[in-house]
Amino acid sequence: MNTHIIHGSDIPATLVSDTAKRLASEPGILKFTFHTMDDRHLERKVEIPLQDLFDAGRRFREAKRIPKEDFVITLTEPANAQNYYASLNPADTRTGFVHAGEWKEYIECEPELPIAFTIVNLLVAYHTCPTFEQMNHFLHHRPIGCANDLCNNKREVIFKLRTGDICARCVEAMQRSGWSDLGIDHAMRIMSTLSTDMRFNRYFKPVMEPSGIHVDMDEATLILPDYDLLNIPLQPLDLAFYVFYLRYTGEDGLYQIAFEQDWAHKALFEIYRKLRPLSENDRELMISVRTFSNLQVREQSRSRIKRNFISVLGPRLAKPYLIEGARGKPTRTGIPISKVKVVNFAYWANLPDRP
Numbered sequence: 001m002n003t004h005i006i007h008g009s010d011i012p013a014t015l016v017s018d019t020a021k022r023l024a025s026e027p028g029i030l031k032f033t034f035h036t037m038d039d040r041h042l043e044r045k046v047e048i049p050l051q052d053l054f055d056a057g058r059r060f061r062e063a064k065r066i067p068k069e070d071f072v073i074t075l076t077e078p079a080n081a082q083n084y085y086a087s088l089n090p091a092d093t094r095t096g097f098v099h100a101g102e103w104k105e106y107i108e109c110e111p112e113l114p115i116a117f118t119i120v121n122l123l124v125a126y127h128t129c130p131t132f133e134q135m136n137h138f139l140h141h142r143p144i145g146c147a148n149d150l151c152n153n154k155r156e157v158i159f160k161l162r163t164g165d166i167c168a169r170c171v172e173a174m175q176r177s178g179w180s181d182l183g184i185d186h187a188m189r190i191m192s193t194l195s196t197d198m199r200f201n202r203y204f205k206p207v208m209e210p211s212g213i214h215v216d217m218d219e220a221t222l223i224l225p226d227y228d229l230l231n232i233p234l235q236p237l238d239l240a241f242y243v244f245y246l247r248y249t250g251e252d253g254l255y256q257i258a259f260e261q262d263w264a265h266k267a268l269f270e271i272y273r274k275l276r277p278l279s280e281n282d283r284e285l286m287i288s289v290r291t292f293s294n295l296q297v298r299e300q301s302r303s304r305i306k307r308n309f310i311s312v313l314g315p316r317l318a319k320p321y322l323i324e325g326a327r328g329k330p331t332r333t334g335i336p337i338s339k340v341k342v343v344n345f346a347y348w349a350n351l352p353d354r355p
C-alpha cells in the first residue's frame with residue numbers, strides 16, 4: 001500500500017528528505033513517496049481553507065490516476081484556517097493533510113519526527129475507523145497515550161508522541177476492519193521508533209565529546225580512556241583492520257581500490273604482525289591481510305567491529321566509532337587520528353603514507 005505525500009516548493013527539500021528517511025527507518029510493506037506539486041493553492045502565504053488542502057489531494061489523485069486504496073496526504077507550510085495540525089478529508093478518508101510548520105514551537109526535536117509520526121497516524125486512524133462518523137465515536141476524546149487520541153493542536157500531540165503506542169482496543173479495531181498484520185506491525189514499529197528518537201533527542205544530549213581511543217599493541221587491546229577505560233573486545237585480525245582505518249581514514253575515507261594496493265597490504269601486514277607476535281610465518285600473515293581486498297571479508301569484519309562497539313556502548317554512543325559509508329562510496333570512522341593513541345608499536349611512525 002502506497003502513501004503519496006504531496007507538497008509545494010515552500011517545504012524545504014531537506015525537510016522532505018529527512019521526513020522520507022524517518023518513514024523508511026523501519027523495513028515493511030508501507031511505502032511512502034513524495035511529490036513536489038506546482039499548485040498555487042498550496043503556496044499561499046496566509047491561512048489555507050481546509051477545503052483547498054483536500055482539493056489539492058483530490059486533484060493529484062485524479063491527475064495521476066492514483067489507485068483508490070492509496071493514501072494522498074498534503075503537506076503544507078502555512079497554517080490552515082482552523083489551525084488543525086492534521087486531518088483526513090471527511091468526504092474521502094484516504095485523503096488528508098499534515099501541517100509541516102511551527103512544530104518547533106511545541107516540541108524540542110527535529111520537525112520531521114512529529115511530521116512523519118502524524119503521517120503514519122492518519123493511516124492508523126483510517127484503519128481503525130474508516131469513516132469520519134466512526135472516528136468521532138470511537139477514537140479517544142480523553143487522551144490515554146494512544147496514537148488514536150483525538151488532539152486539537154500540536155501541544156496535545158506531545159503525549160502520544162512520547163508513548164509511540166497504540167492501545168489494545170485500537171489494534172483490535174484495526175484487525176477487525178481488515179488491515180493486515182503486516183501493515184499494523186509496520187505502522188507500530190515506525191511510530192515506536194520515531195517516539196524513541198524523539199525522547200532521546202529531547203532528553204539525552206551527550207555532554208562529552210566521544211572518547212579518544214587507546215590501542216595497546218602488545219596487549220592487543222582497544223580501550224576508551226574517557227569512557228571509564230571501557231575495553232572493546234576485538235579479534236586480532238579485526239583489530240588490525242580497525243587500527244588500519246584509524247590510521248588512514250582521513251577526511252575523505254577509503255575507497256575499495258585502496259585495499260587492493262601494496263601500500264595497504266604492507267601497512268595491514270605490519271599492524272597484524274605486531275598483534276600476532278607468536279605467529280612467525282610472515283607468508284601466512286600476508287595471506288590473511290590480503291583477504292581484505294575482498295569486499296565481503298571487509299564487510300564481515302566491519303559488522304563484527306560494529307557489533308562489539310554497540311554491545312559495549314549502545315548504538316547511540318557507538319556511532320562515531322563505526323566504519324560507515326554506503327556501498328561503492330568511501331568508508332570511514334568518525335574518530336580523527338588526533339584522538340587515537342597507539343602504544344607499544346615502534347613501526348607506527350614508519351607505516352607507509354597513503355599515496
Ligand SMILES: [Zn+2]
Pocket residue numbers: 140146147148149166167168169170171
Ligand atoms: Zn486507542
